[in-house]
Amino acid sequence: MKEELIFCPLGGSGEIGMNMNLFAYGNPDNRKWIIVDIGVTFADDAIPGVDLIYPDPGFIVDKKDDLLGIVLTHAHEDHIGAIAHIWPKLKCKIFATPFTSVLISEKFKEKKIDVTGYLEVVQLNSIVDLSPFKIEFVTLTHSILEPNGLKIETPVGNILHTGDWKCDPDPLTGDNMNSKRLKEIGEEGVLTMICDSTNVFSAGRAGSELDVRKNMLKIMERLKKRHPDVFVERGDAVIFSSKIIPGNEKKLYKLHNQLVREGIEVISEDSEFIHVSGHPNREDLKDMYDWIKPRSVIPVHGEHRHMIEHINFAKEMQVPYPVRVENGDIVRIYPGDKPEVYDKAPSGRLYVDGSISVEEDAQSIKERKNLSTNGLIEATLVITPNGNIHNKPLLTFRGLPIYEKDEFTFNLEEEIEKTAKTFSLNNKKQESNLIDALKITCRKYTKEKLGKRPYTNINLVRI
Numbered sequence: 001m002k003e004e005l006i007f008c009p010l011g012g013s014g015e016i017g018m019n020m021n022l023f024a025y026g027n028p029d030n031r032k033w034i035i036v037d038i039g040v041t042f043a044d045d046a047i048p049g050v051d052l053i054y055p056d057p058g059f060i061v062d063k064k065d066d067l068l069g070i071v072l073t074h075a076h077e078d079h080i081g082a083i084a085h086i087w088p089k090l091k092c093k094i095f096a097t098p099f100t101s102v103l104i105s106e107k108f109k110e111k112k113i114d115v116t117g118y119l120e121v122v123q124l125n126s127i128v129d130l131s132p133f134k135i136e137f138v139t140l141t142h143s144i145l146e147p148n149g150l151k152i153e154t155p156v157g158n159i160l161h162t163g164d165w166k167c168d169p170d171p172l173t174g175d176n177m178n179s180k181r182l183k184e185i186g187e188e189g190v191l192t193m194i195c196d197s198t199n200v201f202s203a204g205r206a207g208s209e210l211d212v213r214k215n216m217l218k219i220m221e222r223l224k225k226r227h228p229d230v231f232v233e234r235g236d237a238v239i240f241s242s243k244i245i246p247g248n249e250k251k252l253y254k255l256h257n258q259l260v261r262e263g264i265e266v267i268s269e270d271s272e273f274i275h276v277s278g279h280p281n282r283e284d285l286k287d288m289y290d291w292i293k294p295r296s297v298i299p300v301h302g303e304h305r306h307m308i309e310h311i312n313f314a315k316e317m318q319v320p321y322p323v324r325v326e327n328g329d330i331v332r333i334y335p336g337d338k339p340e341v342y343d344k345a346p347s348g349r350l351y352v353d354g355s356i357s358v359e360e361d362a363q364s365i366k367e368r369k370n371l372s373t374n375g376l377i378e379a380t381l382v383i384t385p386n387g388n389i390h391n392k393p394l395l396t397f398r399g400l401p402i403y404e405k406d407e408f409t410f411n412l413e414e415e416i417e418k419t420a421k422t423f424s425l426n427n428k429k430q431e432s433n434l435i436d437a438l439k440i441t442c443r444k445y446t447k448e449k450l451g452k453r454p455y456t457n458i459n460l461v462r463i
């Protein structure tokens with residue numbers, strides 16, 4: 001059987017966030033795997049009580065005996081945020097540069113997980129030998145210390161995985177981009193470039209952190225000077241030196257509105273030059289394409305619209321084989337004339353619910369969504385030994401728009417009693433039918449009176 005080189009994104013392809021990419025080499029019976037990045041994404045209001053989401057790692061957990069390690073490109077949450085959630089299922093080596101290592105160590109400490117002997121600190125611009133892979137960290141520039149692109153060398157050719165990057169001639173923190181090495185890698189030959197798609201719609205260049213600093217200092221000069229303080233009040237100014245991530249507009253503009261109502265000046269990207277993106281605009285991408293001259297490109301780190309536009313961009317740049325992927329796609333990079341998606345790995349999302357990770361269709365999530373939109377009715381019936389209801393059913397309501405509570409309660413008690421009477425209550429075999437019938441009665445009555453179908457819970461207590 002022939003040796004194959006495989007790429008498979010489990011997260012971050014078709015969405016911005018929770019990046020997790022797999023590479024494999026070997027014949028189909030004996031493949032060795034590596035994971036590049038293992039990030040989270042942030043939940044919105046649609047999932048009550050959940051803040052963090054990460055890729056379902058099941059596919060690679062099944063192959064953990066053939067997993068050589070996790071390699072981290074940089075320390076942003078969408079690249080490292082899930083490591084302490086997923087690593088305990090893999091217990092493999094972790095490779096990261098010094099700054100990223102410090103941040104992930106904190107995540108493990110928080111969860112009281114000991115990774116001594118597993119975490120290997122990699123120096124900038126050095127090579128990790130993970131045979132059959134040889135992984136070279138190449139310093140790039142982005143919006144954090146120590147962003148690395150990875151040259152992944154295999155027996156059949158090289159891959160360049162860019163990670164997050166832009167061309168910043170004055171990065172302010174950290175080293176300059178190692179474009180000299182990127183050009184050399186291009187000359188050595190690159191089968192496939194896996195590349196950041198975030199800003200593919202933006203013309204020109206992403207710009208430098210230095211230009212932002214210059215303008216920020218100018219703004220500071222015209223503002224009234226105070227010692228830094230946690231309180232803001234009339235006459236103060238708040239600078240939002242960041243981009244609003246799609247989906248967060250509502251929350252952010254609500255905050256802006258609260259501030260301006262209080263007489264506080266809001267300085268944001270809308271009004272002043274106070275932020276540059278950390279991702280490559282089209283001119284930055286052109287540089288990378290010119291240096292690397294890849295045979296094929298696989299756009300990642302983007303929503304579908306970004307990734308389709310990135311495919312068009314790659315065609316414009318004369319790349320022979322741009323390949324469109326989404327989470328779970330298994331791409332055969334080698335052998336073959338061109339890379340192609342030939343299979344699908346199970347992929348999905350896990351929600352961090354309290355201290356437990358649950359699947360997207362978990363009962364706890366379904367119930368909370370139901371409770372949050374429909375409210376709750378709970379009815380408790382005390383049943384005597386001769387099969388009667390003791391006193392009245394005990395009713396509890398939560399989250400229902402009931403104005404005439406006494407009347408609503410009285411009538412619902414009657415409805416419940418009417419339904420209960422159609423059963424012989426001391427016949428335990430009828431219990432589940434009785435509970436179902438009572439649920440229907442409660443929901444039907446509430447729908448009729450309030451237009452709501454609440455989550456309904458029936459308790460039977462036998463004395």
Ligand SMILES: [Zn+2]
Pocket residue numbers: 074076142164278
């Ligand atoms: Zn990043």
Ligand SMILES: [Zn+2]
Pocket residue numbers: 019076078079164301
């Ligand atoms: Zn990222």
